[in-house]
Amino acid sequence: MNDLLKVRGLRVRYGATCGVADVELAVPSGAVVSLLGANGAGKSSILKGVAGLAEAEGEVIFAGRDLSRASARERVRSGIVYVPEGREIVAALTVDENLTLGGFMLDGRTRAARRSTILDLFPEISNRTRAPAWMLSGGEQQMLAIGRALMSAPRLLLLDEPSLGLAPLLIRRVFERLGQIRSETGLSILLVEQNYAMVSRFSDILYFVRSGQISGHRLASEIDVSEEGRRELLESYLGARH
Ligand SMILES: Nc1ncnc2c1ncn2[C@@H]1O[C@H](COP(=O)(O)OP(=O)(O)O)[C@@H](O)[C@H]1O
Numbered sequence: 001m002n003d004l005l006k007v008r009g010l011r012v013r014y015g016a017t018c019g020v021a022d023v024e025l026a027v028p029s030g031a032v033v034s035l036l037g038a039n040g041a042g043k044s045s046i047l048k049g050v051a052g053l054a055e056a057e058g059e060v061i062f063a064g065r066d067l068s069r070a071s072a073r074e075r076v077r078s079g080i081v082y083v084p085e086g087r088e089i090v091a092a093l094t095v096d097e098n099l100t101l102g103g104f105m106l107d108g109r110t111r112a113a114r115r116s117t118i119l120d121l122f123p124e125i126s127n128r129t130r131a132p133a134w135m136l137s138g139g140e141q142q143m144l145a146i147g148r149a150l151m152s153a154p155r156l157l158l159l160d161e162p163s164l165g166l167a168p169l170l171i172r173r174v175f176e177r178l179g180q181i182r183s184e185t186g187l188s189i190l191l192v193e194q195n196y197a198m199v200s201r202f203s204d205i206l207y208f209v210r211s212g213q214i215s216g217h218r219l220a221s222e223i224d225v226s227e228e229g230r231r232e233l234l235e236s237y238l239g240a241r242h
């Protein structure tokens with residue numbers, strides 16, 4: 001498989017604080033790659049570094065192009081779209097207006113076509129298009145945040161903890177839809193997720209992040225899914241009890 005994204009020597013800084021250093025990872029075309037690690041390990045920093053939303057050094061090669069120095073907007077145009085933790089939809093705007101924002105660079109006809117595809121995919125929000133986003137439930141807001149990101153037809157979705165604050169049934173539903181989009185469009189996903197059970201089923205490759213560095217990676221298919229195997233794996237890479 002070709003690598004859609006290749007990252008080498010990525011370092012993300014917040015003033016004097018280092019978010020992550022020496023990060024090397026790859027996302028093969030069409031794959032779901034997940035980052036696992038404790039709070040504060042550096043998972044969001046990696047996504048922000050790839051999205052161009054943090055002060056970063058290192059190489060970001062996307063679809064064969066060097067985007068290391070590209071602005072966040074150029075990266076969106078190239079097909080990298082970030083869905084931040086906590087959803088960050090615009091609460092005061094309606095569902096429709098949020099979707100329009102996600103497709104700001106499209107012509108009217110393409111935007112209308114994408115909008116209708118996304119509303120087909122997320123029927124939960126399709127009859128709420130005129131409602132302000134703050135009126136939606138947490139799960140519906142997450143669907144809207146993902147839907148908004150999909151408006152620009154990205155090739156790589158950077159998803160930061162999409163299950164945060166959602167009930168188990170909704171988590172399953174959000175992941176089902178992501179699976180559907182993946183099989184229909186070949187979208188690649190770099191995912192941060194705490195829900196290990198969901199991650200191991202949904203991902204092709206897992207990267208472990210510990211104290212601002214990648215401590216290892218494994219193919220999901222190689223991982224022993226027993227409780228014991230899971231504990232050993234997480235302890236060996238993350239050093240903590242999970
Ligand atoms: N905006 C920020 N300003 C200063 N330090 C930050 C900021 N965001 C993250 N950090 C620091 O960078 C490190 C990695 O954080 P983060 O990438 O958010 O971890 P994770 O997503 O794994 O919880 C932590 O030590 C955190 O305190």
Ligand SMILES: [Mg+2]
Pocket residue numbers: 043044045085160
């Ligand atoms: Mg985070």
